[in-house]
Amino acid sequence: MQLESNYIPLHAKFKKDMGHLIKPIDYKPLLDTKQTEQGIKLIKDFFQQNLSTELRLRRVTAPLFVLQGLGINDDLNGVERAVSFPIKDLGDARAEVVHSLAKWKRLTLAEYNIEPGYGIYTDMNAIRADEELDNLHSLYVDQWDWEAVITREERSVAYLKSVVERIYAAIRRTEYLTCETYPQLQPFLPEKIHFIHSEDLLKRYPDMTAKEREDAICKEFGAVFIIGIGGKLANGEKHDGRAPDYDDWSTMGENGQRGLNGDILIWYPVLGRSFELSSMGIRVDEQSLLLQLQTEHMEERRQLFFHQKLLRGELPLSIGGGIGQSRLCMVLLHKGHIGEIQASIWPDEMRQECRRLGMQLI
Numbered sequence: 001m002q003l004e005s006n007y008i009p010l011h012a013k014f015k016k017d018m019g020h021l022i023k024p025i026d027y028k029p030l031l032d033t034k035q036t037e038q039g040i041k042l043i044k045d046f047f048q049q050n051l052s053t054e055l056r057l058r059r060v061t062a063p064l065f066v067l068q069g070l071g072i073n074d075d076l077n078g079v080e081r082a083v084s085f086p087i088k089d090l091g092d093a094r095a096e097v098v099h100s101l102a103k104w105k106r107l108t109l110a111e112y113n114i115e116p117g118y119g120i121y122t123d124m125n126a127i128r129a130d131e132e133l134d135n136l137h138s139l140y141v142d143q144w145d146w147e148a149v150i151t152r153e154e155r156s157v158a159y160l161k162s163v164v165e166r167i168y169a170a171i172r173r174t175e176y177l178t179c180e181t182y183p184q185l186q187p188f189l190p191e192k193i194h195f196i197h198s199e200d201l202l203k204r205y206p207d208m209t210a211k212e213r214e215d216a217i218c219k220e221f222g223a224v225f226i227i228g229i230g231g232k233l234a235n236g237e238k239h240d241g242r243a244p245d246y247d248d249w250s251t252m253g254e255n256g257q258r259g260l261n262g263d264i265l266i267w268y269p270v271l272g273r274s275f276e277l278s279s280m281g282i283r284v285d286e287q288s289l290l291l292q293l294q295t296e297h298m299e300e301r302r303q304l305f306f307h308q309k310l311l312r313g314e315l316p317l318s319i320g321g322g323i324g325q326s327r328l329c330m331v332l333l334h335k336g337h338i339g340e341i342q343a344s345i346w347p348d349e350m351r352q353e354c355r356r357l358g359m360q361l362i
Helices: 033-055 102-111 157-181 198-204 210-221 286-295 299-303 305-311 325-332 348-357
Strands: 014-017 021-024 057-059 065-067 084-087 093-097 119-127 140-149 194-197 223-227 261-268 273-282 318-324
Touching: 021 348, 033 057, 033 119, 033 140, 033 157, 033 325, 102 119, 102 140, 102 305, 102 318, 119 318, 140 325, 157 223, 157 261, 157 273, 157 318, 157 325, 194 198, 194 210, 198 210, 198 223, 210 223, 210 261, 210 273, 273 325, 286 299, 286 305, 299 305, 318 325
Parallel strands: 057 119, 194 223
Antiparallel strands: 014 021, 065 093, 084 093, 119 140, 140 318, 223 261, 261 273, 273 318
């Protein structure tokens, strides 16, 4: 989810200039640097254990890079450049630093013979060199990437919603522990997460951009899962981009609406805007893969290693996603900039302005 350059936050106490920096007025961190580091560890340890228990996932070790040309790397919106390098001992064959592990995880489910109802999770670290740097977006991406095997009958919106609710329950339990540990932090996440299809969201706010629609619905409900992201809506535009070869955004779901995927977003009062915590979904089967490749004019991908294995029926049906580690810590510790949570590279002027505003970037 990219921050739009002409976006104006709904809340009047926030302003945005210096490119993509949102400046919360009168911002004051509620935890010092020592408490922040301790809080990061608390959140990461507790949440991943809860996620593992909720979804019956076991931890696996993941790659930082994969070979180029196999179709394994996540292509995101299809325009982001992967960081790549030659491998001397492989005749200068090129490797790519992962964008995410969306397709690698499905290969791993098959390799480990994971049964339906069980899955895997891992610590994913990535470099996204084309990110537009702001309070939420960094060159360095860290997330819990997870994937679970499902049955054909579970390829439904109802099952997708049930998994979303379990993930959200783990997030709220983590918020409770964090606020109990640091009483200066007050919980703000609502008890329930609201579900809405991207087509219904468009009907609800027909004169808004996709980002403005997210802000409006999140401000109203506090926590929202937007279903059906990747395909074109009634206005001829996509709510947001998705690669055609992992999430299933074309299969018919409820009420004749397409899409078995979506995003978990919350309303984040520190920045006065919506805030994406997770992108996830039921993955493509053979039929939806071919349809989505055709829709996006990418039929040539059918010949790649990953896609051939899927089309031959060698990969299990699955559901999966990514949950931002630094993003979750940022939200639960009430920070104004993701650079207060993780070490990355930022423009000098952004560092200086953040310091002036009380946001001490690591």
